[in-house]
Amino acid sequence: MDGTLTEAKLKALAGTRSFERGQGYLDAVTGVEIGDGWITASVHGTERYEVELSLEGPQGATGACDCPYGLEGNFCKHLVALGLTVLAQQSTLPRQRESARSRARNLDAWLSALSKDELLALVREQVGQDRQLRRRLEVRAAGARGDLAEVRARIRELLDIGPFAQYGYVEYADARAYAAQAAQVVAAIDAVTDAGRADEAIDMTVQAIRLLDEAVESVDDSDGWLGEIGAGLAEAHLNACRAARPAPEALASRLVKHALGNADSICDIDPLDYEDVLGERGMTALRKLAVDAWRKRRAGWAEKSLMERLAKAGGDIDLLIAVHAADLAANGHTHLVIARELDAAGRPDEALRWAERGIRETPDLATVDTDLVDHLCERYAQAARLADVVALRREHFGARRSLRAYQQLRAAARTAEFWQDERPAALALLRTEAERGTPRRYGGSVLVDALLDDKDDEAAWEAASHCGADDRQWLELADRVRTARPADALAVYRRLAEPFIGETGNAIYEQLVGLLVSIRECHHLLGTQDELTAYIAALRGAHGRKRNLMRLMEQHGL
Incomplete structure (x- = not known):
């Protein structure tokens, strides 16, 4: 707790x-x-x-x-x-x-000490007072006496969302009550199995799973109660199969059909859980059915998932690789999955070849799975192939030209003691892109970010002045050069403050006051206190009604 x-x-x-x-x-x-x-x-x-x-x-x-x-x-x-x-x-x-x-x-202990008649009297008393308890016991009684028609009818009733769905949907507030009712289905099916009617219990479970899957679409199950019922139905189905011992081939067919046709079911019936029921004949049939389905639809998620589980359960690494290799992702992700499986199986040379193949077969390294690049660089580093690490990082950076790719190239080149030779070419590539004005989805020029990350502030300022930068970069640049170039920094702060001056809201005021504090620092460095006083006085005169802004300015001595 x-x-x-x-x-x-x-x-x-x-x-x-x-x-x-x-x-x-x-x-x-x-x-x-x-x-x-x-x-x-x-x-x-x-x-x-x-x-x-x-x-x-x-x-x-x-x-x-x-x-x-x-x-x-x-x-x-x-x-x-x-x-x-x-x-x-x-x-x-x-x-x-x-x-x-x-x-x-x-x-x-008290209940255990009661006689049969005393317990019956107590149960009858509670049944008379608690309608939900009565209904739960009624459905169990129907299962125990083998009244299959009654049990089937009650399953439909218990899984019906109608009484809980005022507008055709079970809201969160009613989901737990619905789940408590629906959970009675599992006990009813178990009672049928215990009554020696396991064959019928299997069919009832299939019916209940179908009804629960339909209900899930109309229930806010944020707390996962229906997922627990789904797990209970899966266990009830397995228990019924263990009791009934259906024909292995027929059971294998039904299990594969469920696994492939009900991939989104809330009830996860895993065919591999039935190995003791299927026996050798059933498992052979199961594997054949799974392979046949996969060959017809190699890219199907359910088919691949079943084949992967079968391969792992049987320790067949080559089959597992074949399943993955039949549907390779264009960005090299599947190559990475294969490489990791081979590494885990103690086959590092094959793993390395698959990782390298993933890089070669990715049409555009700008779209490659970056985890694959990291994985391969790690393997090269472990083998002391530092030049190969740098070469791969260089190739990846040339395709992506992001700050992260630049940082990774820099780290690799420094480790190999190549960075002094590598840096000019990398910056030249970024400078060419910046001069072209290539639009970026997020942020300003990568060149400016890279130079800032290198702590080369003067070069970053020049790059921003020549090629442009966004407001985030200009703010960082102004903060970096404020002591050495207060007039330049002041111009940046004044420009960045202007859009905030006419806006309202506490978040806006905090940003504006932060800039005003920086503006004050620049004036102090320049010795232009009178200009600062006039600027602040004009701001207060024009926006004195913004009480929260005025209060925040006073807190910062403005």
Whole structure:
């Protein structure tokens, strides 16, 4: 629990606003009950709300509250208040959890001591009071007595989203209740298997998976509850197959059909889990069916995935390589996957050849998977082939001409003690691109960035003046040269400040004041304090109504 529930986690779940509001409700939390993985309490706001924190759900800590905001699926201020209350009792949490476990053990001991008639009376009493419990037991009873028509009807009913979908969609607030109902399907199918009707249980599982897959499209399952039900159905199907022992070839056919035709199913039925049921005959049939399907559609994701799992399960590295090699990505990514598999199999020479082939077969190195370049450079470095590292980095930089590629070339060339010879050609390439005015998707000239990264500030300033730079680069340049060239830096700061002066908003004001502080520093260096005073006075006169701006300027002595 300590690792799951923290103030940071509460703030992430609730958001800053709800977290801050929840801090004001600490005195409103009453009736805290701590169990083994859950916490409940009442929180008094405009009304009394019941809240519950679940600490060990599929997505970690989650919460539910019956306030209007909580019913919409939000982690509300009342949940924050409960979480903070529990965190304040951090030192007592282990004792309280142990107390909850002790109560559970005592209850189990008491139930175990009851006679059959006493237990029946207790169950009947609860069934009469709890409609959901009654429905759960009814569907289990139908499965146990082999009333297959009733079980099939109840499966359809339990997976029907209608009662939970006011507008044809199950909202987050209702998803958990729907999942609790849908989960009863797994118990019903297990009951049919236990009743000796495993063949029918297999068919029921297939029906339930189809209905659940249809339902998923209309349920906000952000917390993953339906995923747990899907896993439960997969286990129920496997258990039924182990009990029924269907014909191996027929089962293999159905498993392959599901794996290839239901790749997006929430129920992950992995054919390899059925090896003990299929036996040698079934596994042989399974492999043949998988290979035949893959040969017909080598680029199919489901076909490739099944073949890869079969190859790995059988330790057949050559088959695995053949599957990958049949559908090579144009950017060399698949070559990298193959190289890594071969490395893991202890075949480094073949791995290296595949990595080099990936570079050769990529039509444009500007689009190559950069992980492939990094992988190959790492292998060259391990073999002390430093000249090859530099050559590959040079080739990659020539194609991409990005700051990152420049940095990697520089690092490689320095290691090989080539950088003094390599740098002029690299900068010349960037200078030619900058002079052409080649548009970039993000930021200004790479030449300026590269020179800044080299800490060659004067050359960067000259490049920016000659070839152009964006505002980010000019700001960094001004900061770098401010002491040596205050007049030039001042001109940059004044220009960058102008667009902000007419705008509003606290974020804008912070940027503007940051520039004004730099402008003040330049005037101090130039000895032109009177000019600064006049500039600030004019700014205050024109924008005095912007109280937040004026307050921020005062804080910085402007």
